[in-house]
Amino acid sequence: MKILVIDIVKCAVDYCLRAQWAGHEVKYYLPPNKRPNIGKGLLHFVKDWRQWMDWADLIVTTASDKYGWNLEDYFKKGYPIFGSNQAAAEWELDRCVGQEVLESHGIPVLPYTRFKDYDSAIAHIHAAKTDFACKPVGEADRTLSYVGKGPDDLKAMMLRAKRLDGKPKQDFILQTKAKGIEFAAGGWFGPHGFNAVWEENFEHKKLMAGEVGINTGEMGTAMKYVDRSKLAEQVLAPLTPALKAIKFVGNIDVNVIVDEKGVAWPLEFTMRMGWPAFMLNQHLHKGDPVQWMYDLVHGKDSLRVSYSHCIGVVVAGPTFPHCHVSHEETDGIPIFGINGDNIDNIKLAEVMAGKAETFEGGKWQEKDLFLTAGEYPLVVVQTGTSVSEAKERAYKTLKEIHMPNSPTYRIDIGDKCKDAIAGLKAMGYAKEWVF
Numbered sequence: 001m002k003i004l005v006i007d008i009v010k011c012a013v014d015y016c017l018r019a020q021w022a023g024h025e026v027k028y029y030l031p032p033n034k035r036p037n038i039g040k041g042l043l044h045f046v047k048d049w050r051q052w053m054d055w056a057d058l059i060v061t062t063a064s065d066k067y068g069w070n071l072e073d074y075f076k077k078g079y080p081i082f083g084s085n086q087a088a089a090e091w092e093l094d095r096c097v098g099q100e101v102l103e104s105h106g107i108p109v110l111p112y113t114r115f116k117d118y119d120s121a122i123a124h125i126h127a128a129k130t131d132f133a134c135k136p137v138g139e140a141d142r143t144l145s146y147v148g149k150g151p152d153d154l155k156a157m158m159l160r161a162k163r164l165d166g167k168p169k170q171d172f173i174l175q176t177k178a179k180g181i182e183f184a185a186g187g188w189f190g191p192h193g194f195n196a197v198w199e200e201n202f203e204h205k206k207l208m209a210g211e212v213g214i215n216t217g218e219m220g221t222a223m224k225y226v227d228r229s230k231l232a233e234q235v236l237a238p239l240t241p242a243l244k245a246i247k248f249v250g251n252i253d254v255n256v257i258v259d260e261k262g263v264a265w266p267l268e269f270t271m272r273m274g275w276p277a278f279m280l281n282q283h284l285h286k287g288d289p290v291q292w293m294y295d296l297v298h299g300k301d302s303l304r305v306s307y308s309h310c311i312g313v314v315v316a317g318p319t320f321p322h323c324h325v326s327h328e329e330t331d332g333i334p335i336f337g338i339n340g341d342n343i344d345n346i347k348l349a350e351v352m353a354g355k356a357e358t359f360e361g362g363k364w365q366e367k368d369l370f371l372t373a374g375e376y377p378l379v380v381v382q383t384g385t386s387v388s389e390a391k392e393r394a395y396k397t398l399k400e401i402h403m404p405n406s407p408t409y410r411i412d413i414g415d416k417c418k419d420a421i422a423g424l425k426a427m428g429y430a431k432e433w434v435f
Contacts, residue, residue, distance in 0.1 A: 041353030220413030350374030
């Protein structure tokens, strides 16, 4: 099969490689960016994705960015595109639209207010004297994504943002903060509706163990496929008519807070393959890594999965998650220890092919290795009959590889699931999970 991958988020190298290893022909588009070596020596690059749209049997997009990539005409013409169109992207990027979609389908949402300036938001926080989460409307300013630890904490952050920025780069919302257990459900959707299996997951966004430090894109994930999901039946299944109306194809995920009464409060949509979530998805999928996606685009559910518990651990390098240094400083660091026995458990992201000297059996020798091509080189993924077993296997695999220059990873991915699973089960959720 001929596959065109438009990789806006720079995380699809592993998918492309596994598609190639399965015998498919892959063309890879990476937008001009500060990480030009991603995939170098591993993939066939194209400079203009438009020239390859008619060539491809399947077009895979990795982001829900409606502002930068003019794919909408191709969606309307019926090209075989796996990924978010503009209507779906709006559900994710415009938080107000996303909340309105949920409300219109009978799904309760937390109260929120939209703001255009810091002063009005600060006044709102001061008067309300309660906890809020701040979320940007759009993707221009990730610093506006912040969950306050109290009214004073969030007000201080707003005052700091005003001092630094003067005015926000885009609108944002303040939403009443729910207290409870964070959990998420996802599903694969095509013209036929949802595929038979649901995906449930726990994200680990904080940089350091124990949920300490700044938020990152994500440091690791615990995931499981299930046949029945109370959460998916509440927040995903009711959206079927709307998803069909916007002709969505791909993965839709909703993360929620389940409060002490068992009410699931949706926070936001992800209308695309999540990262590192999709790397865990891939690991749990059986058979050809491409055929099920082609089938989904054409309205057929051929996805077959493992029901094992899965843990993914992000392995990053300096200066993640700020990522402000040049590629000359991040690229070319050898990744030692990847071999035929563990490659299935190592999902590659910002890497390239190259050579480096190794010292093995008392001798120096130059070998072909994967080298870093950014601050986000790989994710280690493993499965087990429980979260604990999957975690133990993941960190055992992680110890088989090493990189110079102090790689960063959390040592506790999956640990928070212990109390979360117990609490959720008491309310009828996460029934197929075992810690």
